[in-house]
Amino acid sequence: MVYLVAAAQEDDLATMRAEKPELWRHVRRYNKPVQLALAAADEVMKFSQDPSTAAVISLAPCQPGSADLYSWGHVVTSGMANGTLGNLRMNPTQTLHAVDNLAMSAFAIAHGNHAYCLGLGGAAGQAWCGLEAVLERLNAGFEEEALLMAGDQDAAEDGASGSGVALLFSTRVNRVRLVSVSRSPAIVDVVPHATNGLAALLSAIAEHRSGLMSYVVPPQHTDGFSTVTVTLEIS
Amino acid sequence: MSKRRVVITGMGALSALGATTRDLWNGLLENRSGVRRVRRLVESGITVTSGGEVDAVSPDNVDRDHEIANRAIDDALAESKRVAAECGFIWSTGLDTFQLGATGFLHRSAGRCFSNLASRFTGPRRMIAAACASGTQAVGEAFRLIQNGHVDACVAGGSSVMLTPFYLIGFAGLQVVAIDNGDDPSLACRPFDKKRKGFALADGAGAVVLETLESARERGATVLAEVIGFGVSQDAFDLNRPCDDGAGAELCMRRALADAELDGEQIDAVNAHATATYSGDLAEAAALRKLFANRWRDVPVSGSKGAIGHAMAAAGVLEAIVAAQTCATGIVTPTVNLRQVDDGCELDHVIGEPRDVNAATVLSVSFGMGGQNAAVILKKYV
Numbered sequence: 001m002v003y004l005v006a007a008a009q010e011d012d013l014a015t016m017r018a019e020k021p022e023l024w025r026h027v028r029r030y031n032k033p034v035q036l037a038l039a040a041a042d043e044v045m046k047f048s049q050d051p052s053t054a055a056v057i058s059l060a061p062c063q064p065g066s067a068d069l070y071s072w073g074h075v076v077t078s079g080m081a082n083g084t085l086g087n088l089r090m091n092p093t094q095t096l097h098a099v100d101n102l103a104m105s106a107f108a109i110a111h112g113n114h115a116y117c118l119g120l121g122g123a124a125g126q127a128w129c130g131l132e133a134v135l136e137r138l139n140a141g142f143e144e145e146a147l148l149m150a151g152d153q154d155a156a157e158d159g160a161s162g163s164g165v166a167l168l169f170s171t172r173v174n175r176v177r178l179v180s181v182s183r184s185p186a187i188v189d190v191v192p193h194a195t196n197g198l199a200a201l202l203s204a205i206a207e208h209r210s211g212l213m214s215y216v217v218p219p220q221h222t223d224g225f226s227t228v229t230v231t232l233e234i235s
Numbered sequence: 236m237s238k239r240r241v242v243i244t245g246m247g248a249l250s251a252l253g254a255t256t257r258d259l260w261n262g263l264l265e266n267r268s269g270v271r272r273v274r275r276l277v278e279s280g281i282t283v284t285s286g287g288e289v290d291a292v293s294p295d296n297v298d299r300d301h302e303i304a305n306r307a308i309d310d311a312l313a314e315s316k317r318v319a320a321e322c323g324f325i326w327s328t329g330l331d332t333f334q335l336g337a338t339g340f341l342h343r344s345a346g347r348c349f350s351n352l353a354s355r356f357t358g359p360r361r362m363i364a365a366a367c368a369s370g371t372q373a374v375g376e377a378f379r380l381i382q383n384g385h386v387d388a389c390v391a392g393g394s395s396v397m398l399t400p401f402y403l404i405g406f407a408g409l410q411v412v413a414i415d416n417g418d419d420p421s422l423a424c425r426p427f428d429k430k431r432k433g434f435a436l437a438d439g440a441g442a443v444v445l446e447t448l449e450s451a452r453e454r455g456a457t458v459l460a461e462v463i464g465f466g467v468s469q470d471a472f473d474l475n476r477p478c479d480d481g482a483g484a485e486l487c488m489r490r491a492l493a494d495a496e497l498d499g500e501q502i503d504a505v506n507a508h509a510t511a512t513y514s515g516d517l518a519e520a521a522a523l524r525k526l527f528a529n530r531w532r533d534v535p536v537s538g539s540k541g542a543i544g545h546a547m548a549a550a551g552v553l554e555a556i557v558a559a560q561t562c563a564t565g566i567v568t569p570t571v572n573l574r575q576v577d578d579g580c581e582l583d584h585v586i587g588e589p590r591d592v593n594a595a596t597v598l599s600v601s602f603g604m605g606g607q608n609a610a611v612i613l614k615k616y617v
Contacts, residue, residue, distance in 0.1 A: 056469070060364040062346060064331050073333040073342075076401050085280045088404055095405040096474060098330055100345070100364035105605030108469040114486055117469050117607055118376070119369075121327065121362030122346035123353070129361045140383065183358055192346055223360060224350060 002138045003174035004167060004232075005145075007202050008043035009195075010036050011163040026110055031069070031097040033061035034106065036164025036195075037151030041107055044168040048145055051111040054168070055118070055143040057130045058104035059150035062122040062192035066097040067159035103151060116143060124190035125223025127197045131230065132181045134169050145170045152195040165198040176205060179212070179231040186227040188219035197221035201230060210234050241381045242616055244456040245315025245444035246556045247307035247392075250543040251287030251437055254306065259543070259553065260560050263568035264589050268421035268542045270435045273398065283403040283412050285420035287437025287544025294398075297341070299438075300328065300348045304394035307440035307549075308352070311390060315444035315456060322444065323386040324356035325377040327369035327393035329548030333401045343396070359386060363548075366603030367508070368467075369393050370441060370551030375465030375611050377445045387450055393548035394440035403436055409475055411512050411604075412436055424545070425572040426509035426538040427516050427580040434510045437544025441552035443559075448616075458616040460559035463596075464495025470606030476514045477602060481522030484508075487608035488526050488600060495612045499527045502534060502612070503594035504567045506558040508602045509538025510545055511572075519602065520580040535592055536582040537561075541571035551601035555611060558599040562615040565593040 079085035120126040153162030217228040251269030252262030276284040332343040353360040370393035377391035413423040413433040423435040470483030595615040
C-alpha cells in the first residue's frame with residue numbers, strides 16, 4: 001500500500017534565499033519553477049529514509065523558460081528578421097531554462113539519486129499521471145519511496161510569481177493512504193498548471209478529518225479528456 | 236501478477252532519410268547520411284547550418300510539430316491495423332520551440348502539442364520529458380504499462396521540431412553541436428570518430444504500436460519485434476556531461492538486462508546513443524565495455540545519428556525502430572561517418588557497410604542531457 005509521508009508547497013524565493021543559503025546556492029542559476037520545485041522537494045526529503053533510492057517523478061513546468069530566456073528569444077528572432085544573428089552566443093544557463101528535465105537532474109545530483117526517474121511534460125493534467133505512476137511503482141514493489149514534484153510559474157515571459165509542490169510517498173504506514181486514481185471520459189477546458197492541481201489536492205486532504213475521501217479533480221486541472229478521482233484514506 | 240508479453244505491431248518514422256521506416260532502414264543500409272546544409276539556417280547567418288531536415292512537412296507550416304508527429308503515428312497505426320481510440324498514448328513532444336513566424340515571435344508549446352495529439356487516444360496519456368532519452372523511455376513506459384496489465388495497447392514514441400536558430404545557438408553554447416568549418420555537411424555528425432565534434436540537430440518523429448502478444452495473435456497482426464526489457468537510471472553527476480566511466484549509462488543497461496532476465500552474453504547487437512559529443516561517446520564506450528566484459532570486442536555496435544542527426548525527443552524511438560528491423564533481419568547497419576575510431580571509443584563498431592550477424596536480441600539505449608538514461612531490449616519474435 002502507498003502512503004503520503006510528507007508534502008510541501010513553496011512560493012517564496014526570497015525566504016528561501018535568506019533562510020536556506022546552501023539550497024539557494026544550489027538552485028540560484030535555474031529558472032523559477034525549478035527553484036520552487038527543488039525547494040519543496042528539499043522539505044519533504046527530510047522525511048525520506050533514503051533520498052538516494054526513492055523513485056523520482058518530476059513534472060516539467062507547464063510554462064517553461066524564464067524572463068531571461070524570453071528576452072534572449074526576442075534577440076534571436078529580431079536577429080533573424082534583420083539578418084544580424086552572426087556570431088550571437090547564448091548563455092548556457094539560459095539554455096538550461098528551456099530544458100524540461102532540469103529539476104529532476106538537479107535533484108538527482110543533490111541527493112546522489114540513481115534510481116528510477118520519470119519526467120512528465122508540461123501538458124495539462126500530467127500531475128495525475130504522476131500520481132498514477134507513484135501507485136504503479138510502489139504497489140509493484142519497485143521502490144519503497146517515491147517523490148512527486150512540480151514547479152510552475154504563472155507567466156514565464158515576465159517572471160511572474162509561481163509555486164512548487166512536492167509530495168513524498170512511501171510503503172511505510174502513515175496517516176494518509178493513497179488508494180487509487182481513477183478516470184472516466186469527459187471533455188472539458190483546462191488550464192495547464194500541475195502545481196495548482198496538486199496544491200488543491202493537498203488543501204482538500206488538510207480539510208478532511210478521517211475516513212475515505214474521494215477527491216474529484218476540478219475540471220480545469222485535468223487533461224481535458226477525463227474526469228479524475230483520487231481516492232485516499234485518512235486515519 | 237504474471238507479466239504479459241509485449242510486441243510491436245506497427246512503426247512509423249519521419250527522419251532526415253525520408254518519410255517512412257523503409258527510407259530510414261534503406262538509408263542506413265546504404266551507409267548514407269541525410270544531414271545537409273539547411274537553407275534557412277544559412278540565411279540566418281549562424282555558425283551552425285547543418286541539420287537533419289524532414290522534407291515531408293514544410294518548415295513554413297505553423298502546425299509542423301503536429302504534422303510530423305501525426306504522420307508517424309498514423310503510419311504506425313496503419314501498419315498495426317489499430318485505431319487510436321483503442322490505444323494509450325505515451326509520447327514526448329520535446330521542448331517548447333521559439334522561432335520567427337510570419338506574424339513575429341512564435342512560441343510553440345510542447346505541452347499543447349501533446350494535448351492535441353493525445354485527444355484521439357484513450358488513456359493513459361503520458362507526456363514523457365527526459366531530454367534525449369525521452370523516446371526510449373516512452374517505449375519503455377508503454378511496455379511496462381502493457382506488461383503489467385494497465386492497458387492493452389499503446390502508441391509510443393516522440394517527435395521533435397527543434398531545428399531552429401534558437402536551439403542551434405543554445406546547443407552550440409553547450410558545445411555539443413558540430414560547428415561548420417567548411418566540411419561536407421553530411422559529415423557533420425561522426426559518432427565515435429577521431430574527428431567528431433558534436434551532433435547535428437534534427438527534426439523527426441518515430442512511433443511504435445505496442446500491444447500484448449495475445450491481442451496481436453487474436454487480431455492476426457504481424458509481429459515486428461518483441462520488447463523484453465526496460466531500464467532507466469540517473470547519472471546524478473552533472474547537468475551537461477556524463478561521468479567519464481559511463482556509470483549511469485551502464486546502470487540503466489544492467490537494469491534493462493535484469494528486467495529481461497538476460498545477461499550481457501545474450502545481447503547480439505547494440506543500437507548506441509552515439510551522439511558524437513566528445514565526452515558522451517567516451518562514456519558510452521566505457522559503459523558498453525564494462526557491460527559486456529571480455530565479450531565487448533564481439534558485440535556489434537551501431538549508431539544512427541551520423542545518418543539522421545539528433546532528433547532529440549524522437550531520437551530514441553527512431554533508434555528503437557532501427558533495432559526492431561535489426562531483430563527482424565539479423566542485419567546491423569553501419570555507423571554512418573565513422574571512419575577512424577577514437578582512442579577510448581573502442582568497441583566492435585560496424586563501419587562502412589552493414590553486417591549480417593543474425594542478430595536477434597538488440598539493446599537500444601539513450602542518454603539524456605541532465606543524466607536521465609533509458610534502455611530497451613528488443614527481440615526477434617519467433
